[in-house]
Every structure is written in structure tokens, then in C-alpha cells.
Amino acid sequence: SAVISQKPSRDICQRGTSLTIQCQVDSQVTMMFWYRQQPGQSLTLIATANQGSEATYESGFVIDKFPISRPNLTFSTLTVSNMSPEDSSIYLCSVEARAGGLSGNTIYFGEGSWLTVV
């Protein structure tokens, strides 16, 4: 498995500001992803963070709103830009890592960053 640390764990943000979330993994991983979970909803993939190149965004998400960096194989950042109350959500970093034994690779999640925009 992989140990994933996210910062900040929680924050209250002012409308119109931007916040950068950091994700640090304890081992090198090829695949890193950013998800969002809005209140009462399931997880939605924002983008795949690609090391050394631009992130791959899912439909409905754009780089200007959610710029992502991936400078190396253990670290990524997600910025939520020009925030509005609709951006209040949990933002989760996830990685693909070996599960151990014969389970092959699986997807693990960080503890999440809980943002409230006021």
C-alpha cells in the first residue's frame, strides 16, 4: 500500500480566493489522481496528474479552475482557483499502488482536504 498525506486537512476560504492542496506519497507512484466529493455525493474524478506534463482533465473540469502540478513521482498539488461556495467540497488525492500479495495494483486515497468557501 501507500501512505498519502494531504495538506491542508481543512480550511475555510473566502469567496474569490485560491487555495493549493498538497499531496505527498511515501513511495514513487506512476499514477496520481485528484477527486472531488461534494456534500452528500459520491466521488468525481477531476484529473489525472501526469509527471512532467500537463494533467489530463475529465469532462467538466478545466485547467484554469483546477491547475495541477506533478513535479515528481511522489508529490502533486491541486489549486482551486477563484473559489465560490459551490467549490465547498472534499478534495481527495489518490494513487495507484501495489496492494500486496496477489492483489496487484489498487487505488488508495489520502485523508482528504475539506474546504468550505464562505
Added chain:
Amino acid sequence: GQNIDQPTEMTATEGAIVQINCTYQTSGFNGLFWYQQHAGEAPTFLSYNVLDGLEEKGRFSSFLSRSKGYSYLLLKELQMKDSASYLCAVSAHSNSGYALNFGKGTSLLVTP
């Protein structure tokens, strides 16, 4: 796109067995995951199926039928701490290469 359906809510009694079903429609199927999410916490990995059949892991088992687009999570000897949301997630090839699409989750309440 992918359609992933699972019941919204279920209730079961402590010590009993409960089965949470998940149906999906997808192309480029690359595996099905189950996650547990307690309120206020991030999802934690429970199981992964890529081949048909049953995978058993302690009190939790997961089944997959690729031809039917169907999976279930079986929880035995239910405990109060099993009250949580259970998320079915399908991995399929997309523009992102390989990532998960989640169902809306099944909220399980275990009662005494």
C-alpha cells in the same frame, strides 16, 4: 460513459449478513473496486475484482460477473462499526488512461 447503480440505503441487524449489489455498464473494463467510507472520513479500500468469481477477505467478500455487469459486496457477522457508506467503483480505460468512476454509494445502517 459509465452507469453504476447501487441501492441508496440498506439496514441490517448486528450479527447478520448483508449483500450490497452493484450493476454497471462500461467499455474497456479494467476491474471493480469496493470502498468503505465512514462519515467525515476518506474512502478506504476493501476489495478488488478483475476476474469473475468470489474474493474472500475475512468478514468481507466481493463477487464479480463481467458478462452480467454485476458485483456484490457481502458483509458477514455485521458489527455496529460497519455502519458506513459502501462505494462501488469501476475502472475503465479513458482519456485519463486508467481511473475510477464511482457509484453514489450505499449507506448501510447496522442496528442492535
